[in-house]
Amino acid sequence: MLNGELTAAEAARNAGVSEQSVSNWRRQFLEGARTGLAGEGGRDAEDASRIAELTQEIATLKATIGELYIELRKYGRSTAGRAPMRGGRPTRTQDSSNSLFYPGTAC
DSSP states (O other), rough: OSSSOOHHHHHHHHHSSSSHHHHHHHHHHHHHHHHHHHSTTTHHHHHHHHHHHHHHHHHHHHHHHHHHHHHHHHHOOOSSSSOOOTEEOOOSOOOOOOOOSSTTTOO
């Protein structure tokens, strides 16, 4: 039908559907082709908006992870924030409120 060999009525008869269905399919096909060629890749505005939102969230999370990594490295290199070690395990000191150094303790 698209290349002019069949009419909508003939295509509908061949497919066993109504002529209106064939015309609707043709219209949807051509609209999808226009959208794809326009660079939207067949996505509607809502999908494109959601993708942009998720891309921004990913960028924010990556930046946060980077900042936390730098903080961990900073504290990992200094001895000021470390708990005293005895036999390879942290020992409890007066300030045991820091659960980062004392697993299993409350904050």
